Ligand SMILES: Nc1ncnc2c1ncn2[C@@H]1O[C@H](COP(=O)(O)OP(=O)(O)OP(=O)(O)O)[C@@H](O)[C@H]1O
Ligand code: SF4
């Protein structure tokens with residue numbers, strides 16, 4: 001139902017579906033309404049030309065050709081659907097054979113299918129028509145069988161794509177049969193593209209069937225379909241052209257209806273499966289040529305690349321981001337950390353203007369001096385498309401699986417920078433080389449599934465570099481990658497940052513990783529920034545949450561006899577209303593103030609030297625152009641916290657790290673292991 | 675009683691030898707850590723154990739009995755690194771977990787699923803959700819719950835904490851230790867993080883270029899490494 005609504009949202013969808021609906025209405029009602037009239041012979045008007053009484057004229061028995069054309073809709077559509085069903089069914093069977101029967105037999109089936117695909121469809125069709133004999137049934141089989149190989153191949157490719165995902169493997173390891181996996185996991189995940197192909201296939205079947213009938217190989221009289229009517233009309237094409245043209249027009253209309261419907265579903269389905277991000281990214285990239293002059297001219301380059309003030313993101317009934325503010329200087333690397341659901345990704349998406357309704361964004365975002373608004377116009381889209389690049393966690397869903405990597409990269413330059421096909425392709429190859437993909441020329445011609453996870457992620461970064469971005473937002477860019485590939489990808493991002501002076505927002509749950517790569521870190525908790533800290537000062541973090549996070553990671557010095565520190569409880573849901581500090585239920589320092597009044601971000605307190613010689617003093621001088629950080633009197637080399645903290649008890653010593661043993665009750669364990 | 679033993683395993687993909695004549699034992703009730711650089715064959719070895727990688731030579735034994743080379747064996751369960759690929763987007767997470775449960779009565783199923791969800795710190799009410807509604811960290815917890823649901827004799831964990839929140843990493847590592855201590859769960863634990871291995875594993879094996887260059891009790895391997903590559907790994911740890 002939901003997908004139907006999506007299809008209907010576009011003009012194409014509405015047009016295609018109403019056309020198809022009309023065809024089906026005709027197929028159902030025409031024989032009921034005019035079935036008899038269409039077979040009534042009128043000896044007074046044999047072979048009559050078109051007239052007010054007989055719009056398209058009559059045939060050699062004086063039957064009304066217009067009515068016959070309308071009545072023929074049912075048989076035509078039924079036969080086309082029959083042939084499609086046969087082809088689809090066979091195609092699915094053959095295409096999923098490797099998944100069902102295992103690799104060896106599967107390979108055999110696949111090879112056979114590949115050979116069959118190489119035969120021209122019409123040839124197969126004629127071949128089968130000869131075998132099955134002339135007539136409806138023969139033609140259904142002929143067309144169905146002829147369509148099967150193509151469908152099988154598509155099905156096979158789709159199945160193979162899903163099959164290599166871990167959830168399929170996991171199900172197999174859990175002892176599920178191949179058939180179970182096929183029906184429960186694989187087919188549901190490829191349903192949409194199959195439906196699209198089947199719909200478009202029905203259109204071609206209709207055309208082919210009409211062709212066969214027209215050649216006299218399909219429907220035989222006294223039955224009649226559009227092809228048959230065209231065949232009969234052909235004899236007198238010079239005397240009464242309408243007799244052949246009317247069914248011909250309907251063939252084209254119905255064929256188009258199927259095709260366009262398939263097309264419309266395909267578009268709606270893209271939105272649905274590859275997630276709104278991808279389309280939104282594409283939309284964000286729907287920007288042309290270059291950054292508006294005002295923003296690229298050197299003399300007006302703003303001090304900061306990005307300024308975010310009191311950013312809020314809300315959904316009906318929840319507030320996942322509740323006031324985030326920060327600046328970003330050119331070339332600066334900022335990390336955003338926090339546990340799952342803290343609002344890190346939403347912050348990134350909001351900056352890129354990718355929050356979709358019903359989500360709502362409040363607050364100010366200024367990018368390269370331009371205030372961004374959700375309803376921003378052409379200029380904003382240009383700016384975002386060329387100057388901001390995004391890298392997401394899941395590179396597979398960010399690429400269209402059906403298109404070559406190179407094309408997908410080139411498209412950005414073609415559409416948004418106005419390059420021609422050739423130049424754009426060359427730029428794509430060049431960018432793939434820039435992200436250290438070896439043999440970029442060949443790789444550009446490959447499909448996403450032919451890339452390894454790390455390569456896909458690099459290609460995605462390459463995609464971000466098609467234009468000349470000033471800001472790179474990377475949301476967990478390496479979480480789904482093998483750890484050492486992670487290092488390579490992060491190194492790549494680093495070098496890109498240096499070479500092209502790009503500012504970076506690195507979103508990650510991994511505090512250690514972020515600390516290694518970024519100069520400054522925002523620690524988020526429940527939709528707020530709780531600590532804004534230079535990476536070098538992590539050791540002297542002042543927010544209890546940051547400190548507990550650091551204590552939860554084992555080091556080579558961790559005591560092996562006690563459990564690791566765990567932060568008890570969990571982050572509040574974004575639908576919760578707070579009266580005080582969101583961390584209070586989990587905080588060892590929480591008191592009544594914490595529970596009633598929410599702490600705001602304030603400057604961190606200067607560190608006190610523990611030998612009490614002289615207090616260290618951290619001073620931050622902010623001028624319009626730069627930020628000067630001084631450390632007066634502190635121990636030389638000791639890290640100084642020049643950031644901000646939101647806590648009533650910032651910097652106070654935590655009670656000797658309470659190590660909560662999460663030993664579980666026996667009955668919980670009884671269900672696990674043997 | 676379940677000792678997992680890899681015997682002279684060699685895995686080739688075309689002309690590439692991913693795992694080269696590896697012999698490794700995961701003693702009953704122990705956690706053995708496996709560390710090594712990308713492409714050194716860690717994941718391939720793990721996949722060979724659960725029947726997912728084609729072994730050209732060698733065999734995998736569970737308590738001395740060869741594990742079927744054709745298709746996966748239920749007593750060996752695996753947890754994957756990527757929580758985005760390891761859950762079916764079209765299946766409710768409760769069903770995903772239930773799928774791995776050994777045959778149990780329907781009535782019992784819900785209780786078991788709830789217990790497993792609690793075990794990985796998820797609200798049992800989440801059982802009705804689809805993966806799209808979970809954050810990355812929450813998905814990985816579901817994946818762990820699913821592996822535990824099958825009541826494995828040996829659990830193979832491939833970088834299971836590297837995609838997890840720091841705040842839950844600790845509790846998962848604690849959980850691994852608890853399971854091992856109380857139930858004697860046998861585990862092959864792959865991680866790039868030596869500090870993590872030091873914490874959970876009794877023995878550590880270091881892999882490089884498809885072979886194991888050093889294996890021994892954790893304290894010994896980390897304290898007095900013999901192989902130059904192990905020394906290199908130790909030196910690369912930040913803050914040292
Ligand atoms: N489209 C949406 N509708 C309603 N709530 C949403 C939506 N998208 C995200 N949320 C909620 O907003 C909160 C913050 O989500 P966000 O994705 O920003 O978290 P995150 O910090 O990136 O977490 P992770 O580390 O797991 O990626 C979560 O509780 C999430 O469930
Ligand atoms: S304000 Fe209170 S509850 Fe919140 S983090 Fe600080 S000490 Fe803990």
Ligand SMILES: [Mg+2]
Pocket residue numbers: 344345346475476810
């Ligand atoms: Mg996120």
